[in-house]
Amino acid sequence: MFISAQFDSGNIDVIEAQEADNIRLAIRKDHQSDFYQWFHFRLYGEAGVEHVMTIENAGDAAYPTGWQEYAALASYDRETWFRVPTEYNGKQLVIRHIPEQECVFYAYFIPYSYERHMDLVHWAQQSMDCRHELLGQTLDGRDMNLLVIGEEDDSKRKIWVTARQHPGESMAEWLVEGLLQRLLDDEDGVARKLLQQNVFYVVPNMNPDGSVRGHLRTNAVGTNLNREWAQPSMEKSPEVFLVLNKMQQTGVDMFLDVHGDEGLPYNFVAGCEGIPSYDERHQQLEDTFRNALQSITPEFQSEYGYDRDEPGQANMTVACAAIGERFKCLSYTLEMPFKDNANLPDADFGWSVARCKRLGEDCLTAIYAVADKLR
Structure with missing residues:
Protein backbone atom coordinates (compact mmCIF):
# COMPACT_ATOMS: atom_id res chain seq x y z
CA MET A 1 0.00 0.00 0.00
CA TYR A 108 -11.98 17.39 -1.56
CA PHE A 109 -13.66 18.40 -4.82
CA ILE A 110 -13.14 17.46 -8.47
CA PRO A 111 -9.72 18.86 -9.42
CA TYR A 112 -9.25 21.21 -12.36
CA SER A 113 -5.65 20.69 -13.44
CA TYR A 114 -3.25 23.31 -14.73
CA GLU A 115 -2.93 21.25 -17.91
CA ARG A 116 -6.69 21.43 -18.40
CA HIS A 117 -6.55 25.16 -17.67
CA MET A 118 -4.03 25.63 -20.49
CA ASP A 119 -6.10 23.41 -22.77
CA LEU A 120 -9.14 25.60 -22.05
CA VAL A 121 -7.28 28.82 -22.82
CA HIS A 122 -5.85 27.50 -26.09
CA TRP A 123 -9.14 25.90 -27.11
CA ALA A 124 -10.93 29.21 -26.57
CA GLN A 125 -8.48 31.25 -28.64
CA GLN A 126 -9.26 29.10 -31.67
CA SER A 127 -12.59 30.92 -31.91
CA MET A 128 -12.78 33.93 -34.21
CA ASP A 129 -14.59 35.72 -31.36
CA CYS A 130 -11.85 35.15 -28.79
CA ARG A 131 -8.44 36.70 -28.26
CA HIS A 132 -5.93 35.57 -25.64
CA GLU A 133 -3.99 38.19 -23.71
CA LEU A 134 -1.08 37.48 -21.38
CA LEU A 135 -1.35 39.87 -18.43
CA GLY A 136 1.94 38.87 -16.79
CA GLN A 137 3.38 36.23 -14.51
CA THR A 138 2.68 34.98 -11.01
CA LEU A 139 5.27 34.65 -8.25
CA ASP A 140 5.97 31.05 -9.34
CA GLY A 141 6.38 32.23 -12.93
CA ARG A 142 3.06 30.97 -14.28
CA ASP A 143 1.00 32.91 -16.79
CA MET A 144 -1.98 35.08 -15.90
CA ASN A 145 -4.29 34.37 -18.83
CA LEU A 146 -7.11 36.64 -19.96
CA LEU A 147 -9.64 35.71 -22.64
CA VAL A 148 -11.23 38.65 -24.49
CA ILE A 149 -14.43 37.56 -26.21
CA GLY A 150 -16.16 39.82 -28.68
CA GLU A 151 -14.97 42.69 -30.82
CA GLU A 152 -13.70 45.46 -28.57
CA ASP A 153 -15.36 48.85 -28.93
CA ASP A 154 -15.72 51.72 -26.47
CA SER A 155 -19.48 51.74 -27.00
CA LYS A 156 -19.86 48.14 -25.87
CA ARG A 157 -20.51 47.09 -22.29
CA LYS A 158 -17.61 45.40 -20.52
CA ILE A 159 -18.46 42.20 -18.62
CA TRP A 160 -15.74 40.69 -16.45
CA VAL A 161 -15.78 37.13 -15.11
CA THR A 162 -13.07 35.86 -12.76
CA ALA A 163 -12.80 32.48 -11.09
CA ARG A 164 -10.79 30.60 -8.51
CA GLN A 165 -9.22 33.39 -6.48
CA HIS A 166 -9.26 30.65 -3.87
CA PRO A 167 -7.53 27.75 -5.64
CA GLY A 168 -9.23 24.92 -3.75
CA GLU A 169 -12.57 26.12 -5.14
CA SER A 170 -12.07 24.23 -8.38
CA MET A 171 -15.81 24.20 -9.12
CA ALA A 172 -15.36 27.83 -10.16
CA GLU A 173 -13.22 26.96 -13.17
CA TRP A 174 -15.59 24.15 -14.13
CA LEU A 175 -18.37 26.74 -14.24
CA VAL A 176 -16.26 29.04 -16.41
CA GLU A 177 -15.60 26.16 -18.81
CA GLY A 178 -19.33 25.73 -19.28
CA LEU A 179 -19.85 29.48 -19.69
CA LEU A 180 -17.11 29.70 -22.32
CA GLN A 181 -18.38 26.70 -24.26
CA ARG A 182 -21.76 28.38 -24.64
CA LEU A 183 -20.41 31.89 -25.21
CA LEU A 184 -18.16 30.64 -28.04
CA ASP A 185 -20.92 28.60 -29.69
CA ASP A 186 -21.74 30.61 -32.82
CA GLU A 187 -25.04 28.75 -33.15
CA ASP A 188 -26.28 29.84 -29.72
CA GLY A 189 -28.67 32.77 -30.02
CA VAL A 190 -28.05 34.14 -26.53
CA ALA A 191 -24.28 34.16 -27.08
CA ARG A 192 -24.55 35.78 -30.52
CA LYS A 193 -26.89 38.49 -29.23
CA LEU A 194 -24.72 39.21 -26.19
CA LEU A 195 -21.59 39.67 -28.29
CA GLN A 196 -23.27 42.29 -30.46
CA GLN A 197 -23.22 44.85 -27.65
CA ASN A 198 -20.92 43.37 -25.00
CA VAL A 199 -17.31 42.32 -24.64
CA PHE A 200 -16.43 39.61 -22.12
CA TYR A 201 -13.14 39.58 -20.21
CA VAL A 202 -12.68 36.16 -18.59
CA VAL A 203 -9.91 35.06 -16.22
CA PRO A 204 -10.52 31.30 -15.81
CA ASN A 205 -8.00 30.91 -12.98
CA MET A 206 -6.98 33.86 -10.81
CA ASN A 207 -4.63 31.74 -8.70
CA PRO A 208 -2.65 29.24 -10.80
CA ASP A 209 0.18 28.98 -8.25
CA GLY A 210 -2.11 28.02 -5.40
CA SER A 211 -3.94 25.60 -7.68
CA VAL A 212 -0.80 23.67 -8.61
CA ARG A 213 0.54 23.77 -5.06
CA GLY A 214 -2.61 22.17 -3.66
CA HIS A 215 -3.64 25.20 -1.62
CA LEU A 216 -7.11 25.88 -0.31
CA ARG A 217 -7.19 29.66 -0.22
CA THR A 218 -3.89 31.43 -0.94
CA ASN A 219 -1.24 32.05 -3.58
CA ALA A 220 2.45 31.08 -3.55
CA VAL A 221 3.30 33.33 -0.58
CA GLY A 222 0.21 32.73 1.53
CA THR A 223 -1.81 35.74 0.34
CA ASN A 224 -5.59 35.49 0.28
CA LEU A 225 -6.23 37.21 -3.06
CA ASN A 226 -9.82 38.07 -2.19
CA ARG A 227 -8.56 40.42 0.50
CA GLU A 228 -6.15 42.31 -1.78
CA TRP A 229 -8.40 44.41 -4.00
CA ALA A 230 -7.90 47.68 -2.12
CA GLN A 231 -4.11 47.77 -2.51
CA PRO A 232 -2.69 44.83 -4.48
CA SER A 233 1.05 44.60 -5.08
CA MET A 234 3.37 42.70 -7.41
CA GLU A 235 5.22 41.45 -4.32
CA LYS A 236 2.25 39.85 -2.53
CA SER A 237 -0.63 39.65 -5.00
CA PRO A 238 0.50 40.11 -8.62
CA GLU A 239 -2.57 38.18 -9.78
CA VAL A 240 -4.93 40.88 -8.48
CA PHE A 241 -2.57 43.72 -9.41
CA LEU A 242 -2.45 42.63 -13.06
CA VAL A 243 -6.18 42.02 -13.40
CA LEU A 244 -7.15 45.27 -11.69
CA ASN A 245 -4.74 47.19 -13.90
CA LYS A 246 -6.43 45.73 -16.98
CA MET A 247 -9.88 46.50 -15.56
CA GLN A 248 -8.87 50.13 -15.18
CA GLN A 249 -7.91 50.18 -18.86
CA THR A 250 -11.14 48.61 -20.11
CA GLY A 251 -13.72 49.74 -17.58
CA VAL A 252 -16.24 47.36 -15.98
CA ASP A 253 -20.03 47.35 -16.45
CA MET A 254 -20.59 43.98 -14.78
CA PHE A 255 -18.38 41.80 -12.62
CA LEU A 256 -19.02 38.17 -11.69
CA ASP A 257 -16.49 36.58 -9.33
CA VAL A 258 -16.99 32.80 -9.09
CA HIS A 259 -16.26 30.86 -5.89
CA GLY A 260 -17.20 27.79 -3.85
CA ASP A 261 -18.43 27.73 -0.25
CA GLU A 262 -17.27 24.98 2.08
CA GLY A 263 -20.24 25.05 4.40
CA LEU A 264 -23.46 26.00 2.63
CA PRO A 265 -24.96 23.30 0.37
CA TYR A 266 -26.51 25.76 -2.08
CA ASN A 267 -25.80 27.95 -5.09
CA PHE A 268 -26.23 31.63 -4.25
CA VAL A 269 -24.91 35.13 -4.89
CA ALA A 270 -23.55 37.83 -2.58
CA GLY A 271 -23.82 41.46 -3.68
CA CYS A 272 -22.22 44.72 -2.70
CA GLU A 273 -25.03 46.32 -0.70
CA GLY A 274 -22.53 47.52 1.90
CA ILE A 275 -20.44 49.75 -0.39
CA PRO A 276 -20.64 53.55 0.06
CA SER A 277 -22.19 54.22 -3.36
CA TYR A 278 -24.84 51.48 -3.26
CA ASP A 279 -28.14 52.87 -4.49
CA GLU A 280 -31.48 51.92 -6.03
CA ARG A 281 -29.87 51.34 -9.43
CA HIS A 282 -27.42 48.85 -7.91
CA GLN A 283 -30.26 47.03 -6.22
CA GLN A 284 -32.35 46.86 -9.40
CA LEU A 285 -29.44 45.40 -11.36
CA GLU A 286 -28.78 42.82 -8.64
CA ASP A 287 -32.46 41.89 -8.48
CA THR A 288 -32.69 41.49 -12.25
CA PHE A 289 -29.73 39.13 -12.48
CA ARG A 290 -30.64 37.12 -9.37
CA ASN A 291 -34.32 36.76 -10.29
CA ALA A 292 -33.47 35.79 -13.86
CA LEU A 293 -31.06 33.06 -12.76
CA GLN A 294 -33.56 31.75 -10.23
CA SER A 295 -36.25 31.55 -12.92
CA ILE A 296 -33.90 29.74 -15.32
CA THR A 297 -32.68 26.90 -13.12
CA PRO A 298 -33.76 25.21 -9.86
CA GLU A 299 -30.05 24.74 -9.11
CA PHE A 300 -29.99 28.40 -7.96
CA GLN A 301 -31.78 29.88 -4.98
CA SER A 302 -31.86 33.04 -2.86
CA GLU A 303 -33.22 31.82 0.48
CA TYR A 304 -29.82 30.74 1.85
CA GLY A 305 -26.60 32.70 1.59
CA TYR A 306 -24.42 35.18 3.45
CA ASP A 307 -25.78 37.84 5.79
CA ARG A 308 -26.21 41.15 3.99
CA ASP A 309 -23.75 43.91 4.89
CA GLU A 310 -25.12 46.95 6.62
CA PRO A 311 -24.91 50.20 4.58
CA GLY A 312 -21.33 51.41 4.40
CA GLN A 313 -19.99 48.29 6.15
CA ALA A 314 -18.67 46.28 3.19
CA ASN A 315 -15.16 44.85 3.34
CA MET A 316 -13.57 46.96 0.62
CA THR A 317 -10.63 44.59 0.21
CA VAL A 318 -12.97 41.95 -1.27
CA ALA A 319 -13.26 41.87 -5.07
CA CYS A 320 -17.04 42.18 -5.28
CA ALA A 321 -17.16 45.28 -3.07
CA ALA A 322 -14.01 46.90 -4.46
CA ILE A 323 -15.07 46.58 -8.10
CA GLY A 324 -18.70 47.52 -7.42
CA GLU A 325 -17.54 50.73 -5.75
CA ARG A 326 -14.70 51.62 -8.11
CA PHE A 327 -16.73 51.19 -11.29
CA LYS A 328 -20.25 51.78 -9.91
CA CYS A 329 -21.29 48.54 -11.62
CA LEU A 330 -23.27 45.38 -11.01
CA SER A 331 -20.86 43.26 -8.98
CA TYR A 332 -21.65 39.80 -7.66
CA THR A 333 -19.88 36.93 -5.96
CA LEU A 334 -21.32 33.61 -7.12
CA GLU A 335 -20.92 30.72 -4.67
CA MET A 336 -21.33 26.97 -5.28
CA PRO A 337 -21.21 24.07 -2.82
CA PHE A 338 -18.45 21.55 -2.17
CA LYS A 339 -21.08 19.12 -0.92
CA ASP A 340 -24.28 19.04 -2.94
CA ASN A 341 -27.19 21.28 -3.76
CA ALA A 342 -29.49 20.42 -0.86
CA ASN A 343 -32.49 21.45 -2.96
CA LEU A 344 -31.64 18.85 -5.63
CA PRO A 345 -29.50 16.19 -3.93
CA ASP A 346 -27.62 13.51 -5.87
CA ALA A 347 -26.34 10.79 -3.54
CA ASP A 348 -23.90 9.35 -6.07
CA PHE A 349 -22.20 12.48 -7.40
CA GLY A 350 -23.28 15.46 -5.31
CA TRP A 351 -22.45 18.82 -6.83
CA SER A 352 -20.62 17.71 -9.97
CA VAL A 353 -18.70 18.87 -13.03
CA ALA A 354 -21.75 18.58 -15.27
CA ARG A 355 -23.85 20.68 -12.91
CA CYS A 356 -21.13 23.33 -12.57
CA LYS A 357 -20.88 23.66 -16.34
CA ARG A 358 -24.63 23.86 -16.83
CA LEU A 359 -24.86 26.60 -14.22
CA GLY A 360 -22.19 28.45 -16.20
CA GLU A 361 -24.33 28.14 -19.31
CA ASP A 362 -27.37 29.40 -17.38
CA CYS A 363 -25.40 32.38 -16.09
CA LEU A 364 -25.18 33.62 -19.68
CA THR A 365 -28.96 33.74 -19.90
CA ALA A 366 -29.09 35.73 -16.65
CA ILE A 367 -26.43 38.10 -17.99
CA TYR A 368 -28.54 38.48 -21.14
CA ALA A 369 -31.50 39.47 -18.96
CA VAL A 370 -29.59 42.31 -17.29
CA ALA A 371 -27.12 43.38 -20.02
CA ASP A 372 -29.24 46.13 -21.57
CA LYS A 373 -29.69 47.74 -18.15
CA LEU A 374 -26.00 47.90 -17.23
CA ARG A 375 -25.52 51.43 -18.60
Whole structure:
Protein backbone atom coordinates (compact mmCIF):
# COMPACT_ATOMS: atom_id res chain seq x y z
CA MET A 1 0.00 0.00 0.00
CA PHE A 2 1.25 3.45 -0.89
CA ILE A 3 -0.19 6.98 -0.85
CA SER A 4 1.14 9.77 -3.06
CA ALA A 5 0.36 13.46 -3.55
CA GLN A 6 3.34 14.43 -5.69
CA PHE A 7 1.34 15.76 -8.62
CA ASP A 8 -0.58 18.83 -9.75
CA SER A 9 -2.81 20.06 -6.86
CA GLY A 10 -1.79 17.11 -4.66
CA ASN A 11 -2.02 17.62 -0.90
CA ILE A 12 -1.72 15.08 1.89
CA ASP A 13 0.79 14.00 4.51
CA VAL A 14 0.94 10.35 5.53
CA ILE A 15 1.22 9.68 9.26
CA GLU A 16 0.74 5.94 9.04
CA ALA A 17 -0.22 3.60 6.19
CA GLN A 18 0.62 0.04 7.20
CA GLU A 19 -2.88 -1.45 7.45
CA ALA A 20 -5.79 -0.81 5.12
CA ASP A 21 -8.19 -0.30 8.02
CA ASN A 22 -5.98 2.22 9.83
CA ILE A 23 -4.61 4.81 7.39
CA ARG A 24 -3.75 8.05 9.21
CA LEU A 25 -3.40 11.23 7.20
CA ALA A 26 -3.09 15.00 7.62
CA ILE A 27 -3.74 17.89 5.24
CA ARG A 28 -0.82 20.25 4.64
CA LYS A 29 -1.27 23.96 5.29
CA ASP A 30 -1.07 26.46 2.44
CA HIS A 31 2.51 27.72 2.13
CA GLN A 32 3.17 30.58 4.59
CA SER A 33 -0.42 30.39 5.78
CA ASP A 34 -2.57 28.63 8.36
CA PHE A 35 -5.34 27.88 5.84
CA TYR A 36 -5.93 24.26 4.91
CA GLN A 37 -8.81 22.06 3.84
CA TRP A 38 -8.10 20.97 0.25
CA PHE A 39 -6.85 17.41 -0.12
CA HIS A 40 -6.03 15.38 -3.23
CA PHE A 41 -4.08 12.11 -3.17
CA ARG A 42 -3.68 8.75 -4.86
CA LEU A 43 -3.93 5.40 -3.09
CA TYR A 44 -2.27 2.23 -4.32
CA GLY A 45 -3.96 -0.61 -2.44
CA GLU A 46 -5.70 -3.94 -2.70
CA ALA A 47 -8.94 -4.05 -4.67
CA GLY A 48 -11.95 -5.45 -2.83
CA VAL A 49 -10.63 -4.53 0.62
CA GLU A 50 -12.14 -1.74 2.71
CA HIS A 51 -9.71 1.12 3.28
CA VAL A 52 -10.33 3.40 6.24
CA MET A 53 -8.57 6.74 5.82
CA THR A 54 -8.63 9.13 8.77
CA ILE A 55 -7.68 12.77 8.22
CA GLU A 56 -6.63 13.55 11.76
CA ASN A 57 -6.36 17.34 11.59
CA ALA A 58 -9.73 17.93 9.91
CA GLY A 59 -11.20 19.53 13.02
CA ASP A 60 -8.71 22.40 12.88
CA ALA A 61 -9.19 23.08 9.15
CA ALA A 62 -10.20 26.51 7.91
CA TYR A 63 -13.91 25.65 7.80
CA PRO A 64 -14.59 22.62 10.01
CA THR A 65 -18.37 22.99 9.61
CA GLY A 66 -17.74 22.18 5.95
CA TRP A 67 -17.12 18.55 6.93
CA GLN A 68 -20.63 18.14 8.30
CA GLU A 69 -22.76 16.07 5.90
CA TYR A 70 -19.80 16.07 3.49
CA ALA A 71 -18.74 13.11 1.35
CA ALA A 72 -15.29 12.86 -0.24
CA LEU A 73 -14.85 12.27 -3.95
CA ALA A 74 -13.08 9.32 -5.59
CA SER A 75 -12.10 8.45 -9.15
CA TYR A 76 -10.35 5.63 -10.99
CA ASP A 77 -9.76 7.54 -14.23
CA ARG A 78 -9.80 11.22 -13.12
CA GLU A 79 -12.79 11.77 -15.39
CA THR A 80 -15.70 10.28 -13.44
CA TRP A 81 -15.75 11.32 -9.78
CA PHE A 82 -18.20 9.81 -7.30
CA ARG A 83 -18.94 10.26 -3.60
CA VAL A 84 -17.75 7.72 -1.03
CA PRO A 85 -18.89 7.16 2.60
CA THR A 86 -17.42 9.84 4.85
CA GLU A 87 -17.92 10.64 8.53
CA TYR A 88 -16.91 13.62 10.66
CA ASN A 89 -16.72 13.17 14.42
CA GLY A 90 -15.90 16.76 15.29
CA LYS A 91 -12.13 16.19 15.14
CA GLN A 92 -11.38 13.70 12.39
CA LEU A 93 -12.69 13.07 8.90
CA VAL A 94 -13.00 9.34 8.20
CA ILE A 95 -13.27 8.11 4.60
CA ARG A 96 -14.32 4.49 4.07
CA HIS A 97 -14.07 2.92 0.64
CA ILE A 98 -13.69 -0.52 -0.93
CA PRO A 99 -11.76 0.17 -4.16
CA GLU A 100 -12.75 -1.86 -7.18
CA GLN A 101 -9.32 -1.25 -8.72
CA GLU A 102 -5.81 -1.14 -7.31
CA CYS A 103 -5.28 2.61 -7.82
CA VAL A 104 -7.77 5.33 -6.92
CA PHE A 105 -7.71 9.10 -6.46
CA TYR A 106 -9.45 10.97 -3.64
CA ALA A 107 -10.10 14.71 -3.48
CA TYR A 108 -11.98 17.39 -1.56
CA PHE A 109 -13.66 18.40 -4.82
CA ILE A 110 -13.14 17.46 -8.47
CA PRO A 111 -9.72 18.86 -9.42
CA TYR A 112 -9.25 21.21 -12.36
CA SER A 113 -5.65 20.69 -13.44
CA TYR A 114 -3.25 23.31 -14.73
CA GLU A 115 -2.93 21.25 -17.91
CA ARG A 116 -6.69 21.43 -18.40
CA HIS A 117 -6.55 25.16 -17.67
CA MET A 118 -4.03 25.63 -20.49
CA ASP A 119 -6.10 23.41 -22.77
CA LEU A 120 -9.14 25.60 -22.05
CA VAL A 121 -7.28 28.82 -22.82
CA HIS A 122 -5.85 27.50 -26.09
CA TRP A 123 -9.14 25.90 -27.11
CA ALA A 124 -10.93 29.21 -26.57
CA GLN A 125 -8.48 31.25 -28.64
CA GLN A 126 -9.26 29.10 -31.67
CA SER A 127 -12.59 30.92 -31.91
CA MET A 128 -12.78 33.93 -34.21
CA ASP A 129 -14.59 35.72 -31.36
CA CYS A 130 -11.85 35.15 -28.79
CA ARG A 131 -8.44 36.70 -28.26
CA HIS A 132 -5.93 35.57 -25.64
CA GLU A 133 -3.99 38.19 -23.71
CA LEU A 134 -1.08 37.48 -21.38
CA LEU A 135 -1.35 39.87 -18.43
CA GLY A 136 1.94 38.87 -16.79
CA GLN A 137 3.38 36.23 -14.51
CA THR A 138 2.68 34.98 -11.01
CA LEU A 139 5.27 34.65 -8.25
CA ASP A 140 5.97 31.05 -9.34
CA GLY A 141 6.38 32.23 -12.93
CA ARG A 142 3.06 30.97 -14.28
CA ASP A 143 1.00 32.91 -16.79
CA MET A 144 -1.98 35.08 -15.90
CA ASN A 145 -4.29 34.37 -18.83
CA LEU A 146 -7.11 36.64 -19.96
CA LEU A 147 -9.64 35.71 -22.64
CA VAL A 148 -11.23 38.65 -24.49
CA ILE A 149 -14.43 37.56 -26.21
CA GLY A 150 -16.16 39.82 -28.68
CA GLU A 151 -14.97 42.69 -30.82
CA GLU A 152 -13.70 45.46 -28.57
CA ASP A 153 -15.36 48.85 -28.93
CA ASP A 154 -15.72 51.72 -26.47
CA SER A 155 -19.48 51.74 -27.00
CA LYS A 156 -19.86 48.14 -25.87
CA ARG A 157 -20.51 47.09 -22.29
CA LYS A 158 -17.61 45.40 -20.52
CA ILE A 159 -18.46 42.20 -18.62
CA TRP A 160 -15.74 40.69 -16.45
CA VAL A 161 -15.78 37.13 -15.11
CA THR A 162 -13.07 35.86 -12.76
CA ALA A 163 -12.80 32.48 -11.09
CA ARG A 164 -10.79 30.60 -8.51
CA GLN A 165 -9.22 33.39 -6.48
CA HIS A 166 -9.26 30.65 -3.87
CA PRO A 167 -7.53 27.75 -5.64
CA GLY A 168 -9.23 24.92 -3.75
CA GLU A 169 -12.57 26.12 -5.14
CA SER A 170 -12.07 24.23 -8.38
CA MET A 171 -15.81 24.20 -9.12
CA ALA A 172 -15.36 27.83 -10.16
CA GLU A 173 -13.22 26.96 -13.17
CA TRP A 174 -15.59 24.15 -14.13
CA LEU A 175 -18.37 26.74 -14.24
CA VAL A 176 -16.26 29.04 -16.41
CA GLU A 177 -15.60 26.16 -18.81
CA GLY A 178 -19.33 25.73 -19.28
CA LEU A 179 -19.85 29.48 -19.69
CA LEU A 180 -17.11 29.70 -22.32
CA GLN A 181 -18.38 26.70 -24.26
CA ARG A 182 -21.76 28.38 -24.64
CA LEU A 183 -20.41 31.89 -25.21
CA LEU A 184 -18.16 30.64 -28.04
CA ASP A 185 -20.92 28.60 -29.69
CA ASP A 186 -21.74 30.61 -32.82
CA GLU A 187 -25.04 28.75 -33.15
CA ASP A 188 -26.28 29.84 -29.72
CA GLY A 189 -28.67 32.77 -30.02
CA VAL A 190 -28.05 34.14 -26.53
CA ALA A 191 -24.28 34.16 -27.08
CA ARG A 192 -24.55 35.78 -30.52
CA LYS A 193 -26.89 38.49 -29.23
CA LEU A 194 -24.72 39.21 -26.19
CA LEU A 195 -21.59 39.67 -28.29
CA GLN A 196 -23.27 42.29 -30.46
CA GLN A 197 -23.22 44.85 -27.65
CA ASN A 198 -20.92 43.37 -25.00
CA VAL A 199 -17.31 42.32 -24.64
CA PHE A 200 -16.43 39.61 -22.12
CA TYR A 201 -13.14 39.58 -20.21
CA VAL A 202 -12.68 36.16 -18.59
CA VAL A 203 -9.91 35.06 -16.22
CA PRO A 204 -10.52 31.30 -15.81
CA ASN A 205 -8.00 30.91 -12.98
CA MET A 206 -6.98 33.86 -10.81
CA ASN A 207 -4.63 31.74 -8.70
CA PRO A 208 -2.65 29.24 -10.80
CA ASP A 209 0.18 28.98 -8.25
CA GLY A 210 -2.11 28.02 -5.40
CA SER A 211 -3.94 25.60 -7.68
CA VAL A 212 -0.80 23.67 -8.61
CA ARG A 213 0.54 23.77 -5.06
CA GLY A 214 -2.61 22.17 -3.66
CA HIS A 215 -3.64 25.20 -1.62
CA LEU A 216 -7.11 25.88 -0.31
CA ARG A 217 -7.19 29.66 -0.22
CA THR A 218 -3.89 31.43 -0.94
CA ASN A 219 -1.24 32.05 -3.58
CA ALA A 220 2.45 31.08 -3.55
CA VAL A 221 3.30 33.33 -0.58
CA GLY A 222 0.21 32.73 1.53
CA THR A 223 -1.81 35.74 0.34
CA ASN A 224 -5.59 35.49 0.28
CA LEU A 225 -6.23 37.21 -3.06
CA ASN A 226 -9.82 38.07 -2.19
CA ARG A 227 -8.56 40.42 0.50
CA GLU A 228 -6.15 42.31 -1.78
CA TRP A 229 -8.40 44.41 -4.00
CA ALA A 230 -7.90 47.68 -2.12
CA GLN A 231 -4.11 47.77 -2.51
CA PRO A 232 -2.69 44.83 -4.48
CA SER A 233 1.05 44.60 -5.08
CA MET A 234 3.37 42.70 -7.41
CA GLU A 235 5.22 41.45 -4.32
CA LYS A 236 2.25 39.85 -2.53
CA SER A 237 -0.63 39.65 -5.00
CA PRO A 238 0.50 40.11 -8.62
CA GLU A 239 -2.57 38.18 -9.78
CA VAL A 240 -4.93 40.88 -8.48
CA PHE A 241 -2.57 43.72 -9.41
CA LEU A 242 -2.45 42.63 -13.06
CA VAL A 243 -6.18 42.02 -13.40
CA LEU A 244 -7.15 45.27 -11.69
CA ASN A 245 -4.74 47.19 -13.90
CA LYS A 246 -6.43 45.73 -16.98
CA MET A 247 -9.88 46.50 -15.56
CA GLN A 248 -8.87 50.13 -15.18
CA GLN A 249 -7.91 50.18 -18.86
CA THR A 250 -11.14 48.61 -20.11
CA GLY A 251 -13.72 49.74 -17.58
CA VAL A 252 -16.24 47.36 -15.98
CA ASP A 253 -20.03 47.35 -16.45
CA MET A 254 -20.59 43.98 -14.78
CA PHE A 255 -18.38 41.80 -12.62
CA LEU A 256 -19.02 38.17 -11.69
CA ASP A 257 -16.49 36.58 -9.33
CA VAL A 258 -16.99 32.80 -9.09
CA HIS A 259 -16.26 30.86 -5.89
CA GLY A 260 -17.20 27.79 -3.85
CA ASP A 261 -18.43 27.73 -0.25
CA GLU A 262 -17.27 24.98 2.08
CA GLY A 263 -20.24 25.05 4.40
CA LEU A 264 -23.46 26.00 2.63
CA PRO A 265 -24.96 23.30 0.37
CA TYR A 266 -26.51 25.76 -2.08
CA ASN A 267 -25.80 27.95 -5.09
CA PHE A 268 -26.23 31.63 -4.25
CA VAL A 269 -24.91 35.13 -4.89
CA ALA A 270 -23.55 37.83 -2.58
CA GLY A 271 -23.82 41.46 -3.68
CA CYS A 272 -22.22 44.72 -2.70
CA GLU A 273 -25.03 46.32 -0.70
CA GLY A 274 -22.53 47.52 1.90
CA ILE A 275 -20.44 49.75 -0.39
CA PRO A 276 -20.64 53.55 0.06
CA SER A 277 -22.19 54.22 -3.36
CA TYR A 278 -24.84 51.48 -3.26
CA ASP A 279 -28.14 52.87 -4.49
CA GLU A 280 -31.48 51.92 -6.03
CA ARG A 281 -29.87 51.34 -9.43
CA HIS A 282 -27.42 48.85 -7.91
CA GLN A 283 -30.26 47.03 -6.22
CA GLN A 284 -32.35 46.86 -9.40
CA LEU A 285 -29.44 45.40 -11.36
CA GLU A 286 -28.78 42.82 -8.64
CA ASP A 287 -32.46 41.89 -8.48
CA THR A 288 -32.69 41.49 -12.25
CA PHE A 289 -29.73 39.13 -12.48
CA ARG A 290 -30.64 37.12 -9.37
CA ASN A 291 -34.32 36.76 -10.29
CA ALA A 292 -33.47 35.79 -13.86
CA LEU A 293 -31.06 33.06 -12.76
CA GLN A 294 -33.56 31.75 -10.23
CA SER A 295 -36.25 31.55 -12.92
CA ILE A 296 -33.90 29.74 -15.32
CA THR A 297 -32.68 26.90 -13.12
CA PRO A 298 -33.76 25.21 -9.86
CA GLU A 299 -30.05 24.74 -9.11
CA PHE A 300 -29.99 28.40 -7.96
CA GLN A 301 -31.78 29.88 -4.98
CA SER A 302 -31.86 33.04 -2.86
CA GLU A 303 -33.22 31.82 0.48
CA TYR A 304 -29.82 30.74 1.85
CA GLY A 305 -26.60 32.70 1.59
CA TYR A 306 -24.42 35.18 3.45
CA ASP A 307 -25.78 37.84 5.79
CA ARG A 308 -26.21 41.15 3.99
CA ASP A 309 -23.75 43.91 4.89
CA GLU A 310 -25.12 46.95 6.62
CA PRO A 311 -24.91 50.20 4.58
CA GLY A 312 -21.33 51.41 4.40
CA GLN A 313 -19.99 48.29 6.15
CA ALA A 314 -18.67 46.28 3.19
CA ASN A 315 -15.16 44.85 3.34
CA MET A 316 -13.57 46.96 0.62
CA THR A 317 -10.63 44.59 0.21
CA VAL A 318 -12.97 41.95 -1.27
CA ALA A 319 -13.26 41.87 -5.07
CA CYS A 320 -17.04 42.18 -5.28
CA ALA A 321 -17.16 45.28 -3.07
CA ALA A 322 -14.01 46.90 -4.46
CA ILE A 323 -15.07 46.58 -8.10
CA GLY A 324 -18.70 47.52 -7.42
CA GLU A 325 -17.54 50.73 -5.75
CA ARG A 326 -14.70 51.62 -8.11
CA PHE A 327 -16.73 51.19 -11.29
CA LYS A 328 -20.25 51.78 -9.91
CA CYS A 329 -21.29 48.54 -11.62
CA LEU A 330 -23.27 45.38 -11.01
CA SER A 331 -20.86 43.26 -8.98
CA TYR A 332 -21.65 39.80 -7.66
CA THR A 333 -19.88 36.93 -5.96
CA LEU A 334 -21.32 33.61 -7.12
CA GLU A 335 -20.92 30.72 -4.67
CA MET A 336 -21.33 26.97 -5.28
CA PRO A 337 -21.21 24.07 -2.82
CA PHE A 338 -18.45 21.55 -2.17
CA LYS A 339 -21.08 19.12 -0.92
CA ASP A 340 -24.28 19.04 -2.94
CA ASN A 341 -27.19 21.28 -3.76
CA ALA A 342 -29.49 20.42 -0.86
CA ASN A 343 -32.49 21.45 -2.96
CA LEU A 344 -31.64 18.85 -5.63
CA PRO A 345 -29.50 16.19 -3.93
CA ASP A 346 -27.62 13.51 -5.87
CA ALA A 347 -26.34 10.79 -3.54
CA ASP A 348 -23.90 9.35 -6.07
CA PHE A 349 -22.20 12.48 -7.40
CA GLY A 350 -23.28 15.46 -5.31
CA TRP A 351 -22.45 18.82 -6.83
CA SER A 352 -20.62 17.71 -9.97
CA VAL A 353 -18.70 18.87 -13.03
CA ALA A 354 -21.75 18.58 -15.27
CA ARG A 355 -23.85 20.68 -12.91
CA CYS A 356 -21.13 23.33 -12.57
CA LYS A 357 -20.88 23.66 -16.34
CA ARG A 358 -24.63 23.86 -16.83
CA LEU A 359 -24.86 26.60 -14.22
CA GLY A 360 -22.19 28.45 -16.20
CA GLU A 361 -24.33 28.14 -19.31
CA ASP A 362 -27.37 29.40 -17.38
CA CYS A 363 -25.40 32.38 -16.09
CA LEU A 364 -25.18 33.62 -19.68
CA THR A 365 -28.96 33.74 -19.90
CA ALA A 366 -29.09 35.73 -16.65
CA ILE A 367 -26.43 38.10 -17.99
CA TYR A 368 -28.54 38.48 -21.14
CA ALA A 369 -31.50 39.47 -18.96
CA VAL A 370 -29.59 42.31 -17.29
CA ALA A 371 -27.12 43.38 -20.02
CA ASP A 372 -29.24 46.13 -21.57
CA LYS A 373 -29.69 47.74 -18.15
CA LEU A 374 -26.00 47.90 -17.23
CA ARG A 375 -25.52 51.43 -18.60
